[in-house]
Amino acid sequence: MTSIASVKKKLLNGWEVRLGLNGRVYYYSGHSHTIQILPPPEAWDCEYNLPYGYEMAVDYSDRVYFLNHIAQRVSYNDPRVGQDNEDQDLTEEVPLPRHYVIKRDEQLGFGFIAGSEKPVIVRSVSPGGPSENKLQPGDQIIKIGSEHVKESARERVIDLIKYSTDEVDLTVL
Incomplete structure (x- = not known):
């Protein structure tokens, strides 16, 4: 795993590597005043x-x-x-969009875990759950019901799923 100190050495002048309150590393450009989760290309060091x-x-x-x-x-x-x-x-x-109506299970809920930002991505699918053989890890959630959510914040997407009582209508890529 790459250390923050080794990444700092590779950054060009004007770039900073920072640690967010959630422990996630991000990069700040003092020149353009932008923040991104990927390092600039010159600092890319993938093991x-x-x-x-x-x-x-x-x-x-x-x-x-x-x-x-x-x-x-x-x-x-x-x-x-x-x-x-x-x-x-x-x-x-x-990839072509896929549409599913997933019914909530009393024990497993909708049977998947989602995360990431814009788009929110399916992280895992519970074996035997209502999403099995429908959703796959890595699927991008692009629509819930009639609402397009590809550019929505993670919290909004999670709330739409959480507050779907009996079933959730999902379109994924």
Whole structure:
């Protein structure tokens, strides 16, 4: 794991690495007065040799998947495969929205955990729960009922799900 001190050494003048109250690292540019969760490209140091902006995660079935924070996409395709072949990027499939009405279970609720920001992403799906075989870790929640939530704050999306009493109407990518 990369330390904050080692990241600071790689930052160009005007950039700062900071730690939020929640313990999450973020980057501040004094020149543009912007905050971002990704380090600037020159400070990118990924121990798994992933391209800039990518994160590797493991789903509930122990399958590795990749989050591209730049393009806001999730894929099971390893971006490191064929990095030298630029044409390989052109073969990436465009995901189609999927729509589900999920009924609340008395013990398991809707059977999934969501997190992240804009868009909110399904983090895990409970085995045997009402979301099994519907939602997948990495799915982006883009619509709840008739409300488009791709650009909504996490708290808003979680509240819409939490206050759905019997069922929730979700569209995901």
